[in-house]
Amino acid sequence: MEVVLGQVEQLSALLVVSRSALVRDWDSLTLDRALEWARYFQHLYDRFRARPELREALGRRLRRAQPYPLLGFPTLGRCPQLVGLALLENRALPPAACRSLLRSLLQPPGAGTGPEPRGLALLARRKAAACLLALPRRPPRCPPGQEPQLQAEAQLLLNRLREEGQEVGEAAGQLRWLCGVLEQLPQPRAFEVVAAALALLKQGSGAEQAGDRDRDGTSLDGYQANAAEDGCTAGLLLSWLLGNQERFSAFCLCLPCSLLAFLAGHYSQLSRSYLDLLTAWGSHLLYDPLQGRWIKSCFDKAELSWEELRERFRCLCQGSTLLKEQTQAALKLLKTQDGDFKVCGLSVWSDLLMEVGLIVLIGLSALVATSMLL
Structure with a gap:
C-alpha cells in the first residue's frame, strides 16, 4: 500500500507537467505513458471508492501535494479528463503528439464498455459549456441573482457538491472542497454564486413538493428524502458563509x-x-x-x-x-x-x-x- 501511496503523490507532478512547456519534447511514446498513468489513477479510484479507510488514506496523501491544494480522492476518477484537457490546451505539445492525443481521446481503451462517457465527447461538452458561459453578458432582463449564467454556475456548484458528498462521504471533506473552489473565484462572484445556489435549493424543493402533491396528494416520502439532502448541502454553504464574520459582512454588502x-x-x-x-x-x-x-x-x-x-x-x-x-x-x-x-x-x-x-x-x-x- 505504501508503494501505491507513493505513486499517487505523483499525480500533482503529472498535472503540472501537462500544463508546462516541458511537453515540447514529448513524442507519442511519452504521451502514451502519461495517459497510461492517468488511466492507472482512474483504476485506483474505481478499485478503492467502496473502501472508506483506503479512500481516506489516498485522499490525505493527495492533499499534501502542491501546487494543487484541491486534489482529493475524487480527482483520481477524473484524472484522464484532467490530463487530456491540460494537454489539449497546451500549445507547446508537438503536432505528432497532439494527433496521437486526439486519436487516444476519440478511441480510448475500453470505450463503450462503461455507462459514462470518458473521452473526447465529455471534454468537448465541458469545453463548449465553459465557452458558452464565458460569452459577453447582455443586460439582464430578470431580477438580480436570476441571470442565466449565474443560475448555471450555481447549479453546477450544487451538482459537484452533491457528487463530492457521494464520493467522499463526509461533511468535512465536502467543506474543504467547497472552500477551495470558492476561494478561487473573485469575491463578489463567489458571493453571487452562493446566494443563487441557496435560492435554487429552496425554489427546487418547493416545486418538487408541489409535484409530489399533484401526483398522489399526500405522499411526500421522495420529497422528504431530497429535502434532507438539500438541507445538508445548504448547511455546507452556510457554514462557509457564516464561518467568517468579515466574509459574511462583505456578502451582505455585496448583494x-x-x-x-x-x-x-x-x-x-x-x-x-x-x-x-x-x-x-x-x-x-x-x-x-x-x-x-x-x-x-x-x-x-x-x-x-x-x-x-x-x-x-x-x-x-x-x-x-x-x-x-x-x-x-x-x-x-x-x-x-x-x-x-x-x-x-x-x-x-x-x-x-x-x-x-x-x-x-x-x-x-x-x-x-x-x-x-x-
Whole structure:
C-alpha cells in the first residue's frame, strides 16, 4: 500500500507537467505513458471508492501535494479528463503528439464498455459549456441573482457538491472542497454564486413538493428524502458563509437587500446573523441635530447610511410573516434597551421601528383599499 501511496503523490507532478512547456519534447511514446498513468489513477479510484479507510488514506496523501491544494480522492476518477484537457490546451505539445492525443481521446481503451462517457465527447461538452458561459453578458432582463449564467454556475456548484458528498462521504471533506473552489473565484462572484445556489435549493424543493402533491396528494416520502439532502448541502454553504464574520459582512454588502431578505426568510441561521450584523451597523450611526438626520459616526466602521439601513429593515418586514415578526421583535427589544424613547433623534432603533411600522401600515392600507374596490 505504501508503494501505491507513493505513486499517487505523483499525480500533482503529472498535472503540472501537462500544463508546462516541458511537453515540447514529448513524442507519442511519452504521451502514451502519461495517459497510461492517468488511466492507472482512474483504476485506483474505481478499485478503492467502496473502501472508506483506503479512500481516506489516498485522499490525505493527495492533499499534501502542491501546487494543487484541491486534489482529493475524487480527482483520481477524473484524472484522464484532467490530463487530456491540460494537454489539449497546451500549445507547446508537438503536432505528432497532439494527433496521437486526439486519436487516444476519440478511441480510448475500453470505450463503450462503461455507462459514462470518458473521452473526447465529455471534454468537448465541458469545453463548449465553459465557452458558452464565458460569452459577453447582455443586460439582464430578470431580477438580480436570476441571470442565466449565474443560475448555471450555481447549479453546477450544487451538482459537484452533491457528487463530492457521494464520493467522499463526509461533511468535512465536502467543506474543504467547497472552500477551495470558492476561494478561487473573485469575491463578489463567489458571493453571487452562493446566494443563487441557496435560492435554487429552496425554489427546487418547493416545486418538487408541489409535484409530489399533484401526483398522489399526500405522499411526500421522495420529497422528504431530497429535502434532507438539500438541507445538508445548504448547511455546507452556510457554514462557509457564516464561518467568517468579515466574509459574511462583505456578502451582505455585496448583494441586493431584496435577495438577502429572501434568503433570510428561508434560512433561520442566516436571518439571525443578518439581524446581528444590521444591529452592529446601526450602532455606528449618530443623530446630527443640525441636519436633522442620522449620519455615520465613523466612516471606517459605519458600513451603511441611515437610508440604506432603513431599506434593509423595510425589505425584511416585507418578507414572510415569521421574518417580519422576528425583525419587528428585534427592533422593539433594541428600542427598549436603548431607553424606549418615543421622540425622533434619540434612538436609531426607535426611529427605525416607527418608520418601518409606518411603511407596513401604509402597505396594509393599500391592500385593504384594493380589496374594497374589487
